[in-house]
Amino acid sequence: MNQRPLNLIEKLYITEVARGLALTAKHFFVNFPRHVVRGFGAKVGKGETVTIEYPEERRLFSRRLRTRHRLMKRADGSPRCVACMMCETICPAHCIHIIAKENPDPNIEKMPSVFDIDIGVCVFCGYCVEACPEDAIRMDTGVVELASYTREGMIYRMDQLLA
Ligand code: SF4
Numbered sequence: 001m002n003q004r005p006l007n008l009i010e011k012l013y014i015t016e017v018a019r020g021l022a023l024t025a026k027h028f029f030v031n032f033p034r035h036v037v038r039g040f041g042a043k044v045g046k047g048e049t050v051t052i053e054y055p056e057e058r059r060l061f062s063r064r065l066r067t068r069h070r071l072m073k074r075a076d077g078s079p080r081c082v083a084c085m086m087c088e089t090i091c092p093a094h095c096i097h098i099i100a101k102e103n104p105d106p107n108i109e110k111m112p113s114v115f116d117i118d119i120g121v122c123v124f125c126g127y128c129v130e131a132c133p134e135d136a137i138r139m140d141t142g143v144v145e146l147a148s149y150t151r152e153g154m155i156y157r158m159d160q161l162l163a
């Protein structure tokens with residue numbers, strides 16, 4: 001991309017610094033009184049101030065947003081997952097770990113004995129959901145607060161994903 005050459009005034013940077021400071025000051029003096037007014041419970045007009053007082057105030061998420069995974073269950077409460085490994089194979093972050101076992105139902109070949117997702121490594125691409133032939137995994141929990149004090153705490157086990 002071709003950049004426009006700077007003129008002499010712009011090359012001195014002083015005017016640009018002053019313009020930047022003026023813009024910052026304008027936002028401060030417009031928004032600060034609005035926050036004070038909001039603090040007393042008054043409503044301010046839409047669009048002027050964008051600060052969301054999280055976590056007391058939360059925005060609605062889009063229904064399309066990919067959030068923490070969950071594993072779907074059958075009517076009897078067992079995982080719908082048939083341990084086909086499609087999600088583990090397609091995962092670009094290699095953060096899904098599955099160990100398969102025989103399913104007691106003779107009509108279903110396998111089920112997972114271990115199904116872990118390391119959320120700390122997951123890139124939330126949604127490929128696992130797209131690849132699943134059983135609609136056994138979804139990313140629609142709406143859970144986005146996933147912080148943990150340990151790396152181990154970021155690994156979600158099958159019982160957590162089924163809950
Ligand atoms: S969302 Fe993407 S990175 Fe995360 S577990 Fe699924 S496939 Fe892997």
Ligand code: SF4
Nearest residue numbers: 081082084085087132
């Ligand atoms: S793709 Fe679906 S059925 Fe296959 S292992 Fe993953 S969650 Fe289970």
